[in-house]
Amino acid sequence: MNYTVEEKEAFMREALREAEIALEHDEIPIGCVIVKDGEIIGRGHNAREELQRAVMHAEIMAIENANVSEESWRLLDCTLFVTIEPCVMCSGAIGLARIPNVVYGAKNQKFGAVGSLYDILTDERLNHRVEVETGILEDDCAAIMQDFFRNRRKK
Numbered sequence: 001m002n003y004t005v006e007e008k009e010a011f012m013r014e015a016l017r018e019a020e021i022a023l024e025h026d027e028i029p030i031g032c033v034i035v036k037d038g039e040i041i042g043r044g045h046n047a048r049e050e051l052q053r054a055v056m057h058a059e060i061m062a063i064e065n066a067n068v069s070e071e072s073w074r075l076l077d078c079t080l081f082v083t084i085e086p087c088v089m090c091s092g093a094i095g096l097a098r099i100p101n102v103v104y105g106a107k108n109q110k111f112g113a114v115g116s117l118y119d120i121l122t123d124e125r126l127n128h129r130v131e132v133e134t135g136i137l138e139d140d141c142a143a144i145m146q147d148f149f150r151n152r153r154k155k
């Protein structure tokens, strides 16, 4: 993953744009983009409410999208940018898609499986290991979630 900090922030801003789409559907605002050779090849947002699909997390939608555009299940040489630390399911999916690099914005202390509860992407017992970077636009990625939950409590 040879992107500059500015490039990483620009891709994370695209992931935040996806999170805004989830917000428009009144659902947990998490967004994701998958990048190959500096181009976005997959985009996704949490769409559990919109599509009424339990597994339609941002990362899953982005992986599906990238699989279609690449015409391949393998997403080698790709970097996945997601606003919030992936859950157990999405960490598994990242491994299955052979994505080698993951960048996430803010931690998820309750559901995170890339450092918080578990450390699936860097577990030495698994043969697919991923290079992980955290903290890119962390405050923006956390703020959109905090606003969402604060507003929901008010309702």
Ligand SMILES: [Zn+2]
Binding pocket: 057, 058, 059, 086, 087, 088, 089, 090, 091
């Ligand atoms: Zn997930």
